[in-house]
Amino acid sequence: MSVDATRLLERIGGRIGPQHVLADPADMAGYLTESRGLYQGTALAVVRPADTGEVAFTVRECARAGVAVVAQGGNTGLVGAGVPFGGVVLSTARLDRIREIDPVNVTMTAEAGCILQNLRAAPAAHDLLFPLWLPSEGSCRLGGNLATNAGGANVLRYGNTRDLVLGLEVVLADGRVWNGLTGLRKDNSGYDLKNLFVGSEGTLGIITAAVLKLVPRPKATATAFIGCASARRTLDLFQRLRQSDDDTLTAFELMPAFALAMVLKHGQGTVRPLAGEHQSYALIELSSPDPEADLAGRLEAVLGAALEEGLIADATIAASEAQNQALWRLRETLSEVQGLEGGSIKHDVSVPVSRVADFIEAAEAACIAAMPGIRPCSFGHVGDGNIHYNLSQPVGMDKAAFLSRWETFNRITHDIVAAMNGSISAEHGIGLIKRDELLRYKDPVALDLMRTLKRALDPQNILNPGKVIAVADDAPAALPVAKSA
Numbered sequence: 265m266s267v268d269a270t271r272l273l274e275r276i277g278g279r280i281g282p283q284h285v286l287a288d289p290a291d292m293a294g295y296l297t298e299s300r301g302l303y304q305g306t307a308l309a310v311v312r313p314a315d316t317g318e319v320a321f322t323v324r325e326c327a328r329a330g331v332a333v334v335a336q337g338g339n340t341g342l343v344g345a346g347v348p349f350g351g352v353v354l355s356t357a358r359l360d361r362i363r364e365i366d367p368v369n370v371t372m373t374a375e376a377g378c379i380l381q382n383l384r385a386a387p388a389a390h391d392l393l394f395p396l397w398l399p400s401e402g403s404c405r406l407g408g409n410l411a412t413n414a415g416g417a418n419v420l421r422y423g424n425t426r427d428l429v430l431g432l433e434v435v436l437a438d439g440r441v442w443n444g445l446t447g448l449r450k451d452n453s454g455y456d457l458k459n460l461f462v463g464s465e466g467t468l469g470i471i472t473a474a475v476l477k478l479v480p481r482p483k484a485t486a487t488a489f490i491g492c493a494s495a496r497r498t499l500d501l502f503q504r505l506r507q508s509d510d511d512t513l514t515a516f517e518l519m520p521a522f523a524l525a526m527v528l529k530h531g532q533g534t535v536r537p538l539a540g541e542h543q544s545y546a547l548i549e550l551s552s553p554d555p556e557a558d559l560a561g562r563l564e565a566v567l568g569a570a571l572e573e574g575l576i577a578d579a580t581i582a583a584s585e586a587q588n589q590a591l592w593r594l595r596e597t598l599s600e601v602q603g604l605e606g607g608s609i610k611h612d613v614s615v616p617v618s619r620v621a622d623f624i625e626a627a628e629a630a631c632i633a634a635m636p637g638i639r640p641c642s643f644g645h646v647g648d649g650n651i652h653y654n655l656s657q658p659v660g661m662d663k664a665a666f667l668s669r670w671e672t673f674n675r676i677t678h679d680i681v682a683a684m685n686g687s688i689s690a691e692h693g694i695g696l697i698k699r700d701e702l703l704r705y706k707d708p709v710a711l712d713l714m715r716t717l718k719r720a721l722d723p724q725n726i727l728n729p730g731k732v733i734a735v736a737d738d739a740p741a742a743l744p745v746a747k748s749a
């Protein structure tokens with residue numbers, strides 16, 4: 265480490281405590297690797313400030329020294345955005361206070377390091393809920409959720425993170441603090457600055473706190489699992505539920521036969537939900553703050569009619585909390601079991617809901633034609649047009665040889681997405697893994713505006729450099745250095 269770097273870390277340690285400046289490789293290891301092992305990073309140190317003042321001090325000192333700062337929450341991101349390539353990792357783990365719950369304004373002010381699961385639970389005493397839900401809720405942190413504009417299973421009803429935030433507190437690239445912690449639902453006093461930072465993946469500022477919208481806590485829930493002849497029919501059922509039960513429909517998760525087979529084969533404690541086998545499945549949830557709402561009755565009526573008409577082939581409705589959890593476990597296990605079937609080339613895309621079935625049919629046919637034996641797994645939050653379009657390697661194929669075709673399948677998949685006016689990133693962000701794809705598919709004027717904003721807010725290019733949009737020639741390579749997915 266250079267003398268200058270040592271002095272910088274000493275100055276930061278002098279303010280936040282030397283025990284919160286980790287420079288030992290063993291202590292830093294967990295912060296330097298992408299959650300699926302796609303990227304291996306490096307850093308001078310990991311710093312763990314405890315409050316906004318300490319974050320501002322750290323960023324100011326790094327700016328003076330021209331050292332990069334990479335914000336990190338739970339490091340559960342899936343696009344390599346939180347991996348440092350030099351500089352300092354700023355972990356938000358110690359900014360974990362809930363500053364206020366205002367049950368009348370129906371808002372919660374929380375710091376960026378709060379774990380999502382805790383944020384969901386905290387307003388229960390007021391019969392309220394922070395409704396963002398991701399399978400990574402036990403590890404991901406609010407700042408990461410905001411910086412990625414995370415989505416998840418309940419976007420259908422409550423929107424994505426962007427829709428759930430009213431105000432932000434942000435440390436800027438020069439160390440100044442922007443206090444935008446307003447709980448206002450109407451505020452037309454100039455540009456909407458908070459929306460610049462939501463989804464910016466740590467490239468424009470370090471979010472330290474946010475005012476979040478809450479919703480009435482659901483007290484009645486009903487969950488069903490259905491089997492269908494095709495994804496198209498599953499989507500038809502979704503439309504029907506949208507018509508009949510839009511006000512209580514909180515999740516509609518698609519799973520193809522291959523996904524269920526993987527979950528039943530590899531997932532601990534998973535149980536086959538339906539007697540027969542079908543091409544396509546969906547997990548459906550209705551919920552309501554009204555404890556008396558007969559949601560199981562609603563599901564019985566809609567699914568019964570769909571069965572009679574032959575739209576769906578089979579269905580089960582959870583009769584207890586244990587059954588409800590068992591059905592959700594099928595969906596939650598899916599992310600972790602895919603790696604057990606060998607290499608997996610992943611895409612997180614969105615198309616208009618009306619094109620989801622078209623996308624799945626076209627993309628699966630094109631990828632199978634390009635590589636017979638490839639196993640598509642098109643799953644996810646299709647109710648909001650988001651498809652996790654993952655491709656498992658053919659059985660018996662060499663994993664590295666399969667993963668070396670990543671770009672081929674990117675091209676096939678993303679060209680189809682583009683032709684349907686979709687997005688190459690629905691909810692995971694751009695980070696590193698899609699940075700070069702963005703150049704290919706995003707409107708050139710939009711790219712130009714993004715570069716202009718980046719240069720204006722971070723003229724030294726010290727905030728998460730090289731991610732989302734590169735503005736310097738020395739940006740890290742976008743392709744994974746260790747493709748082990």
Ligand SMILES: Cc1cc2nc3c(=O)[nH]c(=O)nc-3n(C[C@H](O)[C@H](O)[C@H](O)COP(=O)(O)OP(=O)(O)OC[C@H]3O[C@@H](n4cnc5c(N)ncnc54)[C@H](O)[C@@H]3O)c2cc1C
Binds near residue numbers: 338467470
């Ligand atoms: C099993 C699993 C399931 C998942 N399911 C979903 C899903 O359903 N929907 C979904 O959207 N995502 C999902 N994800 C992805 C991930 O959990 C989300 O992107 C999450 O929002 C990341 O939060 P984090 O705290 O882990 O952020 P990190 O991974 O630490 O960081 C992500 C990005 O945010 C930046 N960042 C972090 N904190 C701050 C801050 N305070 N200020 C500025 N920038 C910051 C980082 O620099 C980085 O660019 C899943 C991940 C896993 C492992």
